[in-house]
Amino acid sequence: MYDMTIKLLGGDKHLYEQIYEHIRHEIWEGRLLAGERLPSTRSMADYLQVARSTVAYAYDQLLSEGYIESRPYKGYFVCPIEGMVDMAERAKDPAQEAAPRETVVQKPLYDFSPHGIDMSAFPFSVWKRITREILSEDHQELFARGEAQGDYRLRETICRYLHSSRGVNCTAEQIIVGAGNDYLLMLLEKILGRHVCVAMENPTYMRTRRIFHSFAYPVVTVPSDASGMIVSKLEETDARVAYVMPSHQYPLGTVMPIGRRTELLKWADGGADRYLIEDDYDSEFRYRGKPIPSLQASDDHGKVIYIGTFSKAIAPAIRVSYMVLPERLLEKYNNECYFYSCTVSRIDQRILDEFIREGYFERHLNKMRKIYRSKHDLVLRELEPFAESFRISGENGGLHVLLHARGAVKEAELIARAAAADVRVYGISASCTEAVPKLEGTVLLGFGAVSEDDIRKGIAQLKGAWL
Amino acid sequence: MYDMTIKLLGGDKHLYEQIYEHIRHEIWEGRLLAGERLPSTRSMADYLQVARSTVAYAYDQLLSEGYIESRPYKGYFVCPIEGMVDMAERAKDPAQEAAPRETVVQKPLYDFSPHGIDMSAFPFSVWKRITREILSEDHQELFARGEAQGDYRLRETICRYLHSSRGVNCTAEQIIVGAGNDYLLMLLEKILGRHVCVAMENPTYMRTRRIFHSFAYPVVTVPSDASGMIVSKLEETDARVAYVMPSHQYPLGTVMPIGRRTELLKWADGGADRYLIEDDYDSEFRYRGKPIPSLQASDDHGKVIYIGTFSKAIAPAIRVSYMVLPERLLEKYNNECYFYSCTVSRIDQRILDEFIREGYFERHLNKMRKIYRSKHDLVLRELEPFAESFRISGENGGLHVLLHARGAVKEAELIARAAAADVRVYGISASCTEAVPKLEGTVLLGFGAVSEDDIRKGIAQLKGAWL
Numbered sequence: 001m002y003d004m005t006i007k008l009l010g011g012d013k014h015l016y017e018q019i020y021e022h023i024r025h026e027i028w029e030g031r032l033l034a035g036e037r038l039p040s041t042r043s044m045a046d047y048l049q050v051a052r053s054t055v056a057y058a059y060d061q062l063l064s065e066g067y068i069e070s071r072p073y074k075g076y077f078v079c080p081i082e083g084m085v086d087m088a089e090r091a092k093d094p095a096q097e098a099a100p101r102e103t104v105v106q107k108p109l110y111d112f113s114p115h116g117i118d119m120s121a122f123p124f125s126v127w128k129r130i131t132r133e134i135l136s137e138d139h140q141e142l143f144a145r146g147e148a149q150g151d152y153r154l155r156e157t158i159c160r161y162l163h164s165s166r167g168v169n170c171t172a173e174q175i176i177v178g179a180g181n182d183y184l185l186m187l188l189e190k191i192l193g194r195h196v197c198v199a200m201e202n203p204t205y206m207r208t209r210r211i212f213h214s215f216a217y218p219v220v221t222v223p224s225d226a227s228g229m230i231v232s233k234l235e236e237t238d239a240r241v242a243y244v245m246p247s248h249q250y251p252l253g254t255v256m257p258i259g260r261r262t263e264l265l266k267w268a269d270g271g272a273d274r275y276l277i278e279d280d281y282d283s284e285f286r287y288r289g290k291p292i293p294s295l296q297a298s299d300d301h302g303k304v305i306y307i308g309t310f311s312k313a314i315a316p317a318i319r320v321s322y323m324v325l326p327e328r329l330l331e332k333y334n335n336e337c338y339f340y341s342c343t344v345s346r347i348d349q350r351i352l353d354e355f356i357r358e359g360y361f362e363r364h365l366n367k368m369r370k371i372y373r374s375k376h377d378l379v380l381r382e383l384e385p386f387a388e389s390f391r392i393s394g395e396n397g398g399l400h401v402l403l404h405a406r407g408a409v410k411e412a413e414l415i416a417r418a419a420a421a422d423v424r425v426y427g428i429s430a431s432c433t434e435a436v437p438k439l440e441g442t443v444l445l446g447f448g449a450v451s452e453d454d455i456r457k458g459i460a461q462l463k464g465a466w467l
Numbered sequence: 468m469y470d471m472t473i474k475l476l477g478g479d480k481h482l483y484e485q486i487y488e489h490i491r492h493e494i495w496e497g498r499l500l501a502g503e504r505l506p507s508t509r510s511m512a513d514y515l516q517v518a519r520s521t522v523a524y525a526y527d528q529l530l531s532e533g534y535i536e537s538r539p540y541k542g543y544f545v546c547p548i549e550g551m552v553d554m555a556e557r558a559k560d561p562a563q564e565a566a567p568r569e570t571v572v573q574k575p576l577y578d579f580s581p582h583g584i585d586m587s588a589f590p591f592s593v594w595k596r597i598t599r600e601i602l603s604e605d606h607q608e609l610f611a612r613g614e615a616q617g618d619y620r621l622r623e624t625i626c627r628y629l630h631s632s633r634g635v636n637c638t639a640e641q642i643i644v645g646a647g648n649d650y651l652l653m654l655l656e657k658i659l660g661r662h663v664c665v666a667m668e669n670p671t672y673m674r675t676r677r678i679f680h681s682f683a684y685p686v687v688t689v690p691s692d693a694s695g696m697i698v699s700k701l702e703e704t705d706a707r708v709a710y711v712m713p714s715h716q717y718p719l720g721t722v723m724p725i726g727r728r729t730e731l732l733k734w735a736d737g738g739a740d741r742y743l744i745e746d747d748y749d750s751e752f753r754y755r756g757k758p759i760p761s762l763q764a765s766d767d768h769g770k771v772i773y774i775g776t777f778s779k780a781i782a783p784a785i786r787v788s789y790m791v792l793p794e795r796l797l798e799k800y801n802n803e804c805y806f807y808s809c810t811v812s813r814i815d816q817r818i819l820d821e822f823i824r825e826g827y828f829e830r831h832l833n834k835m836r837k838i839y840r841s842k843h844d845l846v847l848r849e850l851e852p853f854a855e856s857f858r859i860s861g862e863n864g865g866l867h868v869l870l871h872a873r874g875a876v877k878e879a880e881l882i883a884r885a886a887a888a889d890v891r892v893y894g895i896s897a898s899c900t901e902a903v904p905k906l907e908g909t910v911l912l913g914f915g916a917v918s919e920d921d922i923r924k925g926i927a928q929l930k931g932a933w934l
Contacts, residue, residue, distance in 0.1 A: 014640065053801030054640075119610055128602045135595045143586055143782035173481065173521070179646045179786075179810035186653050186807075190681050210806050214657050315610035317813040319646075327518075334520030339677050340653075343646035343810045346784040 015050050019058035027067050027078055038068060038076040069419055071412050079419065109422040110458030114251065114400035116449025118375075119315060121367050123360060130354045134347060146346040148338055150177025150322075154353040158322050161356060166283065167297030168306055170324045176333070179319040179343035181279070181309055182211060188305065189215045190337050191329050192241065192275070199239035201229050203431035203439070205250045208243060208279065221433050228256040231263040241275045242267070246295040247283035251431045251444055253394020253402060261295050268303035275329070280308045284365055287373045288396040302326030310352065313365060320344055320352055372399060375447045375455060382459040389467055399448035402428070405441030414443050414466065421465035423458050482517050486525035494534050494545055505535060505543040536886055538879055546886065575891040577925030581718065581867035583916025585842075588834050589782060590827060597821045601814060613813040615805055617644025617789075621820040625789050628823060633750065634764030635773055637791045643800070646786040646810035648746070648776055649678060655772065656682045657804050658796050659708065659742075666706035668696050670898035670906070672717045675710060675746065688900050695723040698730040708742050709734070713762040714750035718898045718911055720861020720869060728762050735770035742796070747775045751832055754840045755863040769793030777819065780832060787811055787819055839866060842914045842922060849926040856934055866915035869895070872908030881910050881933065888932035890925050 026032040038044070041059060045052040059076055062068045068076050134142070149155065155172035162168035178184040185208065189196075197218045200209055212219050220237045222229050229244060242264065246256035256264075268274040278295045286292060296306040306324040311317075325333055342349075355361050379401060383392060386403065394402040403425075405414060411427040418425045426444040429435070447455055493499040505511070508526060512519040526543055529535045535543050601609070616622065622639035629635035645651040652675065656663075665679050669688045679686050687704045689696050696711055709731065713723035723731075735741040745762045753759060763773040773791040778784075792800055809816075822828055846868060850859060853870065861869040870892075872881065878894040885892045893911040896902070914922055 014638070016640075051798045051801040053805050056801075056805070122610065124602070128599070131598060131602060132595070135591070135598060143589065143784040145778075145783035171481075173483075173518075179650075179812075180808050182807045183646070183650060183653075183810050186650075186657075190653075194683065207806060214803060214807075216661065311612075316612035317610040319808075319810060319812045331518045334518045334523075337681060338520055338523070339674060340649045340681075341647050341786075343650050343786060345646075345786045345812075345815060348812060348815065 016054045016057035016061070019044075019048070019050075019055060020061045023058065023062055024067055032078050034078050036078045037074070038078070040075055071415065074412060108419065108424040110450065110454050110461060111424045112400075112426070112445045112447065112450060112458060113424070114426055114444045114446030114448075116446055117312060117316065117399065118368065118371055118448055121364070121371055122315060123364060126360050127351070127355065130351050130358070130360075131347075134350045134354065137350075142346055142350065144346070146342055146349065148340060148342055149173075149175065150342050150344065151346060151349045151353070154349045155322075157353050157356050161361070162294075162306075162308070162322075162324070165291075166280065166308075167293035168324060169297060169299075170306075174324050174326075174330050176323045176325065177342060177344055177349065178321055178323065180311070181208075181281075181307055181321045183343055184307055184321050184323045185211050187333075187337060187340060188277075188323065189217075190340075191325070191332050196240050197238045198277075199229065199234050199237055199242040200433075201244070201249065202433050202436065203251055203428055204243070204433070205245065205279065205281075206431050209433070212243075224252075226254065227260040228254060229260075229264065231260070231267050234264075234267055240271065240273050241277060243277045243279065244295070245279045245281060247280055247292045248286075248398045250281065250398075251394075251400070251402070251428055253396075253398050253400070255292050255397070256295070258298070261298055264295070265299060265301070265303060269301055275303055275305055275326070277305045277307065280306060282312045282398050283308075284313045285369060285372050285399060286397045287369075287376050292397075296324060299326070302328055305329065313368070314352075314355075314361070318348075318352065320348065372448065375450070375452060376401075378452055378455050379445065379447050379459070382456060385463060386467065400444050400446035403443050403445055404439070407441070409441050409466075411439075411441060411443055414441065417465040418443075418462055421461040423461045423465065425462070483521045483524035483528070486511075486515070486517075486522060487528045490525065490529055491534055499545050501545050503545045504541070505545070507542055538882065541879065575886065576889040577917065577921050577928060578891040579867075579893070579912045579914065579917060579925060580891070581893055581911045581913030581915075583913055584779060584783065584866065585835065585838055585915055586782060588831070588838055590831060593827050594818070594822065597818050597825070597827075598814075601817045601821065604817075609813055609817065611813070613809055613816065615807060615809055616640075616642065617809050617811065618813060618816045618820070621816045622789075624820050624823050628828070629761075629773075629775070629789075629791070632758075633747065633775075634760035635791060636764060636766075637773075641791050641794075641797055643790045643792065644809060644811055644816065645788055645790065647778070648675075648748075648774055648788045650810055651774055651788050651790045652678050654800075654804060654807060655744075655790065656684075657807075658792070658800050663707050664705045665744075666696065666701055666704055666709040667900075668711070668716065669900050669903065670718050670895055671710070671900070672712070672746065672748075673898055676900070679710075691719075693721065694727040695721060696727075696731065698727070698734050701731075701734055707738070707740050708744060710744045710746065711762070712746045712748065714747055714759040715753075715865045717748065717865075718861075718867070718869070718895055720863075720865050720867070722759050722864070723762070725765070728765055731762070732766060732768070732770060736768055742770055742772055742793070744772045744774065747773060749779045749865050750775075751780045752836060752839050752866060753864045754836075754843050759864075763791060766793070769795055772796065780835070781819075781822075781828070785815075785819065787815065839915065842917070842919060843868075845919055845922050846912065846914050846926070849923060852930060853934065867911050867913035870910050870912055871906070874908070876908050876933075878906075878908060878910060881908065884932040885910075885929055888928040890928045890932065892929070 041052050041055040044055045059068065063070060067079060069079050070076055152172060154177060155175040158175055159170060159172045178187060197220060198212050199220050199222045201224045202221045209219060220239055222234045222237060224230060228249060229242060234242060246261060248255065264276055268276050276295065280294055283292065294306060296304040303326060307321065309321040380395060389406055391404040391406060392401055393404065411429055415425055415427055428439050428442040428444060450458065508519050508522040511522045526535065530537060534546060536546050537543055619639060621644060622642040625642055626637055626639045645654060664685045664687060666687050666689045667676055668691045676686060687706055689701045689704060691697060695716060696709060701709060713728060715722065731743055735743050743762065747761055750759065761773060763771040770793060774788065776788040847862060856873055858871040858873060859868055860871065878896055882892055882894055895906050895909040895911060
C-alpha cells in the first residue's frame with residue numbers, strides 16, 4: 001500500500017482539494033502507479049487527522065476523473081492510464097521509476113451505471129413554460145407556507161396517477177409528499193417508532209439499509225429464492241416490518257409473483273404492528289408482458305406502506321417522492337407528526353402538478369419507455385455472443401440487466417478486465433450484506449444513461465475483455 | 468357542549484369537507500350559536516370514528532373563514548358573527564331559536580399574526596428572470612442529483628453571507644442545506660443520537676419543542692430572566708443540549724446580552740457532549756441599535772450548532788434552511804449521515820444562489836428592513852394611548868411586539884374583546900409549557916403581514932375594545 005504523507009496547509013484551499021491534488025500529482029509524477037492500492041478512506045483520515053468525508057470527497061473527485069477506481073471488498077486502486085507505467089512494468093524495469101512519462105488521463109469511455117437515467121428526451125421547454133406560467137400566477141399564495149402533507153391538489157393528482165398506473169388504492173388524505181425517499185423514511189421512523197426490526201433481502205438496496213441502520217433499527221437479512229423474500233424464513237425473525245421491491249427488485253430485477261405477495265400480506269396480517277414497505281422505485285419501465293401491479297393494490301387490510309418517487313421517471317433533481325400510509329399509520333401521523341412542514345416548495349409542487357395534469361408526464365413516460373425499451377433490446381442483442389459464457393437475468397424491466405459468468409471468473413476480475421478496456425461495469429457485491437455464492441461472478445450493466453452508439457461500442461469492448 | 472351528529476357518507480366528498488359543511492350549516496341555521504363550545508378535535512374524532520386530523524382540517528377551515536375561534540386552554544367556540552344571535556340572546560328570547568336570521572360571515576378584519584410576513588415587496592420579476600435564465604443553462608447537470616450537503620457553490624454563498632451579516636465563523640464544508648428547519652432538526656437527531664436531554668425556555672418556540680418530543684428527547688424547561696435562560700438553573704438539569712434564540716427570543720423578543728452568552732458557552736465547555744442550538748430565525752430584522760451578532764460568532768470551542776432559514780427573509784415557500792455544524796459533529800455527520808440526499812432541488816439551490824450573488828437578497832433585505840421598521844414604528848406610535856393600561860416589550864426587532872396588561876385582565880379576555888371588535892391578536896399561552904404568572908395578561912401583536920392602513924384601523928379598534 002502507498003504510504004501517504006501530505007502536508008496539509010491552513011488557509012483558503014480546502015483540505016479535500018489538497019488531498020486530491022497531492023494524489024493526482026503523485027500519479028502524474030509516476031510515484032503512484034497503476035494497480036497500486038490507496039489507503040482506505042478511514043485509515044487515510046486517521047493518518048491525516050481529517051474527517052473521513054474529506055478523504056471521501058478527494059477520492060470521489062479522483063474516481064470521477066478516472067485517476068482511481070473502486071474495487072468491491074478491496075478498496076481504491078490507481079487506474080491503468082494510457083501512456084503510464086503500471087506496477088507490473090515497474091517491477092520489470094525499475095529504471096522507469098525515475099523517468100515517468102507524460103500522461104493522458106481519461107474517464108472510462110463507457111460507463112454502464114445502473115443508476116444513470118436518460119435526460120436527453122426530457123421536455124425542458126415544457127417544464128420551462130409551466131414554470132414561467134406558474135410564476136406569473138398569484139404569487140402571494142404560491143410563496144406562502146403550504147400544507148404539511150403536500151398541496152392537496154398535487155396529492156389528488158398523485159392519487160389518480162397511482163391508481164391508474166399502479167393500481168394503488170388510496171385517497172389524497174393518505175398521501176404524504178416529501179423531498180426524496182430518504183426524507184420520507186425519516187418521517188416514517190417517527191410514525192413507526194423506535195427499535196423496529198426490519199427484514200431486508202440480500203442483495204438489496206444498500207442506501208435504504210444504511211438509512212435503517214442510522215435509525216438504529218435492527219435489520220435482519222431474510223434469504224430469498226427466485227420469487228423474492230422467503231416468508232417461512234421471515235416468520236423465524238423478530239421483524240415487524242419487511243422492506244420489499246415487488247415490481248422490480250434491486251439489484252436482481254426479479255418480479256414477485258402473486259403467490260409470494262399473498263404470503264407476505266398474510267405474514268403482515270399475523271401481527272397488528274406488522275407492515276410491508278413497498279419501494280416501487282422504477283416500476284414505470286417494463287418492456288415485456290403486462291404491467292406489474294403494486295403490492296399495495298392487493299392489500300385489503302392496510303398493511304402496505306407504499307413509497308415511490310419522481311426522481312427516476314422525471315429527473316433526479318426533482319426532489320419529489322410520495323408515501324401512501326395505511327389508515328392506522330395515517331392516524332399516528334395525524335396525531336403525532338402533523339407539525340413537520342412539507343419539504344417540497346409549493347412552486348415545485350405546482351409545476352409538477354401541472355406537468356402531470358396537462359398530460360406531459362404520461363407522454364414523457366411513454367417516450368422514455370420507448371427509448372429505454374430500444375436500449376434494453378439493443379443490450380440483449382449485443383449480448384447474444386456472450387450466451388455461452390454468461391447467463392443474463394433481470395431483463396424485461398428497469399434500467400439494467402445482470403450478467404452471470406458461467407465459469408469461475410469472479411466479479412472483481414470482470415470489473416478489472418472491463419476497466420482495462422475502458423468500460424465500467426458494476427459489481428453486485430456492493431448491494432450484498434454477505435457474500436452470495438451463486439452471485440460471485442455477477443455484474444450489473446446499466447443502460448439508462450448510455451447512448452445506443454455507446455452501448456454497441458461498450459459491449460464490443462467487453463467482448464474483447466471477457467470472451 | 469354541542470352534541471355533534473354527522474352522517475358521514477362515502478363517495479367523492481372528503482370526510483373533512485362533510486364535517487366542515489355540517490358545522491357551517493349548523494351555524495347558518497342558528498342551531499350552533501355564538502359562544503357555544505365545539506367538541507375537542509379528539510373527542511369529535513373518537514365520536515365520528517375518523518382521524519383526528521380530519522376534524523382538525525375541518526376546524527381549520529372554519530377558523531380561517533371566521534366561523535369559529537380558538538381560545539387558549541379552552542377549545543373552539545362559535546364566533547360572534549354580525550347579524551346572528553348569540554347564546555346570551557337565545558337565553559333571553561328562546562323564540563329566536565326557531566327563527567334564525569340571515570347571516571353574513573366574515574373573517575376577522577385585522578389579523579395581527581406574529582408569523583405573517585410581507586410579500587408585497589418581493590422582487591417576483593427578478594426571481595422569475597433568474598429562474599428563466601437558470602432553466603436555459605446546461606440542463607443535464609442541473610437536473611442531476613447534487614451533493615448531499617447542498618451544492619458547494621450555494622454553501623460558499625451562505626458562508627459568506629453568514630460571516631458578513633451574522634459574524635458566523637465557518638467554512639462551506641460545515642454547512643448543510645436542507646428543506647426547512649424541521650428537516651435539519653431531524654438530521655441533527657441522527658447526528659446527536661438518542662435520548663439527548665434538551666433544555667428549552669418557557670415560553671419558547673413550540674414547533675421546535677414538539678419536534679424534540681417526537682424524537683422522544685427528554686425536554687426540560689429552564690427558567691429565564693430578562694437576559695434569557697438562567698445558566699445556574701441549566702446546570703441543575705441533565706440537559707446535554709440547550710436550545711436558544713439569542714438574537715431575538717420567540718415569543719419574548721429579548722436579546723441575550725454578551726454576559727449570558729459567555730455563561731452559556733462556558734456551560735457547554737463543561738462537557739464534551741454539550742452543545743448549544745442557536746436558532747437565528749429572524750435576526751435579519753433589527754430596528755434600533757447595532758446589529759446583534761450571532762452566538763456562534765463568540766464560540767471558540769465548537770459548541771454552537773447554528774440554524775437559520777430563508778423562509779422568513781425571502782418567502783415561506785422557499786424551503787431552504789441551513790445548519791452550521793461544529794467540527795466534531797461535522798465529523799459524525801460525515802461518518803454516519805453522509806448518505807442522506809439533499810432535500811432541496813438543485814434548480815432551487817441555483818436560483819437562490821444567483822439571487823444572493825447578484826445582490827438581490829441584500830437589496831431585498833434592506834427594503835424589507837425599511838418596510839418593517841416603518842410598520843414597527845407605526846405600531847409603537849399607534850399604541851401610545853395604551854401606555855397607561857399596557858406595557859410594551861419585545862420591540863426594536865422582529866415582526867411582533869408584546870402587550871402586557873397592567874391590570875388584572877387575562878389573555879383570553881383580551882383576545883375575546885379584540886375578536887368582538889374584528890381584530891385577531893395572539894395569546895402568549897400558546898408558546899408556554901406551563902403558565903407564567905407575569906405573562907397572564909400578555910398578547911402578541913404581529914405586524915409583518917398587516918398593511919400600514921390596517922395597522923392604524925386595527926389598533927383603533929383595539930382601543931375601543933380594550934381601553
